[in-house]
Amino acid sequence: MxxxxxxxxxxxxxxxxxxxxxxxxxxxxxxxxxxxxxxxxxxxxxxxxxxxxxxxxxxxxxxxxxxxxxxxxxxxxxxxGTHSGMSPRVVPSGSDYWLEGDRVTAVRPGSAAARAGLVVGDQIVAINGRPLADAIVTRLHPKNASSSETQKAWALNAAAAGYRDEPRSVTISRISESETLSLDGYVTDAQQVPLSSRILDGNVAYIRLHDSLGDSRTVAAFDAAMDTMREANSWIVDLRDTPGGGDTNVAEPILGRFLSKAAEYQQIRPTDAPEWVKTAEPHGDWTAKGPVAVLVGRWTGSMGEGVAIGFDGIERGEVFGSDMARLAGGVEDYRLSQTGFPIRLPAYDLAHLNGTPRHEWSPPYQVVADNGDGPDLALAAALDWFGRLED
Structure with a gap:
C-alpha cells in the first residue's frame, strides 16, 4: 500500500x-x-x-x-549486572516477603507486601495467580531434571519476587477463607541517605544502614553519627536493610569503630589457593565502649552478612534476628563477549572464623527480624538483652 x-x-x-x-x-x-x-x-x-x-x-x-x-x-x-523490563526481580533486593514452605516468615517493613497487609505467619496458597506448586515450577530449570529441596526453596522465593513485566499478587488463607492481595500500585520510600541514627531509651545508640555498604559516603556518615552519640552506654548496629551488599572498604571501618586492636573477622576460601583470613583495623579517633547488638534478617545480604559474622567472630557484638539472605561466597564481575552483558558469579567461599560457611550461619539470638508493619521484635529483643545485662 x-x-x-x-x-x-x-x-x-x-x-x-x-x-x-x-x-x-x-x-x-x-x-x-x-x-x-x-x-x-x-x-x-x-x-x-x-x-x-x-x-x-x-x-x-x-x-x-x-x-x-x-x-x-x-x-x-x-x-x-543489568536488567530489562521483562527480567526477574533479584532476591533479596527485589523481594518484599520470604517464604518457608507455604508460610510467610518475613515481610520487609515499608514494602508493598507490608502495605498490602501481608503478615508473618500467613499461609500462602498462590503466587501471582498460580498455585504454589505451579509458581515454583516457573523458576525450576532445566525442566526435565529432578530438583533438590534447596533448589525448590530458592525457586519458591524467586517466584514470590516475580518478573518485572508481570502483575504481582499473593493469595493467602486466613480462617479457612482465601484472600488475594495485590502487590502492585504501592509506592515505597527509597532512602536517600546512607544511614539513620538516634538515641533510644536507656542511652542506647542506634544506627541503621540503608543498603549503603557499597556507598562511599557511608564511612563518614557512620563516623559522624557515632560522634553525636559518643556518650552512649550501648550500641545497636542494624543491618536489616543491606540486601545489595557492598565492599570491605566500607564494612571494615564500621567494624573498626568497635575495635581497640586489629582483629581477624572472616575466612576467605579460594578454589585455587590456600585459605586466608580478613582482618579489620581500628578506625576513628576513639573506640566505642559498651555492649553491642547487631540486628540481621532476610534483607541482610552479602557484605552485610560479612559484617554480622565479623561482629560475632570477634566476639564484639551479639547478633539478633532471623537467618540472613544466605548469599554464598564472594562475587567477581565478568562480561559476556557477544552481548556485553555483565554478570556476577561467586568465585570463592566465605566463612565465619569458626569455619561455618557464611551462607549457612545463623544468628545466636533467633527472633522474627522483619515483621512488616508490626512491632519490631528484633529491636525489642536487643533492648531486653541490654536491660538484663544491667540487672
Missing amino acids: SGCTPDAPVTDLSQETLADAAELCELVRTDYAYYPDRQENWEAACAGFAGMLGPVTTKPEQLRALETLVDALYDPHATF
Whole structure:
C-alpha cells in the first residue's frame, strides 16, 4: 500500500545468544565456586539450552534467555549486572516477603507486601495467580531434571519476587477463607541517605544502614553519627536493610569503630589457593565502649552478612534476628563477549572464623527480624538483652 513505511528487518540474535550461553557455561565450570555441587543441573541446562531457545530478536529477549539459564544454578548471588523490563526481580533486593514452605516468615517493613497487609505467619496458597506448586515450577530449570529441596526453596522465593513485566499478587488463607492481595500500585520510600541514627531509651545508640555498604559516603556518615552519640552506654548496629551488599572498604571501618586492636573477622576460601583470613583495623579517633547488638534478617545480604559474622567472630557484638539472605561466597564481575552483558558469579567461599560457611550461619539470638508493619521484635529483643545485662 502506498504511503506505508516498510517494516524494519527483524534481526536474528539467536546465534549471538547461543555463543554467550556457551561462554557462560564454560565460565561457570572454571570460575564458579560452587560448581561441583551444581554440576549435574548446570550441565543438563547447558546441554538443553539450544533446544529451549525460541526466537530472539531483541536485547531483552537475549537477556531473558540467559537469565533463565542462570536459574539452573539456583543461586541468588549469581546475577546479571543489568536488567530489562521483562527480567526477574533479584532476591533479596527485589523481594518484599520470604517464604518457608507455604508460610510467610518475613515481610520487609515499608514494602508493598507490608502495605498490602501481608503478615508473618500467613499461609500462602498462590503466587501471582498460580498455585504454589505451579509458581515454583516457573523458576525450576532445566525442566526435565529432578530438583533438590534447596533448589525448590530458592525457586519458591524467586517466584514470590516475580518478573518485572508481570502483575504481582499473593493469595493467602486466613480462617479457612482465601484472600488475594495485590502487590502492585504501592509506592515505597527509597532512602536517600546512607544511614539513620538516634538515641533510644536507656542511652542506647542506634544506627541503621540503608543498603549503603557499597556507598562511599557511608564511612563518614557512620563516623559522624557515632560522634553525636559518643556518650552512649550501648550500641545497636542494624543491618536489616543491606540486601545489595557492598565492599570491605566500607564494612571494615564500621567494624573498626568497635575495635581497640586489629582483629581477624572472616575466612576467605579460594578454589585455587590456600585459605586466608580478613582482618579489620581500628578506625576513628576513639573506640566505642559498651555492649553491642547487631540486628540481621532476610534483607541482610552479602557484605552485610560479612559484617554480622565479623561482629560475632570477634566476639564484639551479639547478633539478633532471623537467618540472613544466605548469599554464598564472594562475587567477581565478568562480561559476556557477544552481548556485553555483565554478570556476577561467586568465585570463592566465605566463612565465619569458626569455619561455618557464611551462607549457612545463623544468628545466636533467633527472633522474627522483619515483621512488616508490626512491632519490631528484633529491636525489642536487643533492648531486653541490654536491660538484663544491667540487672
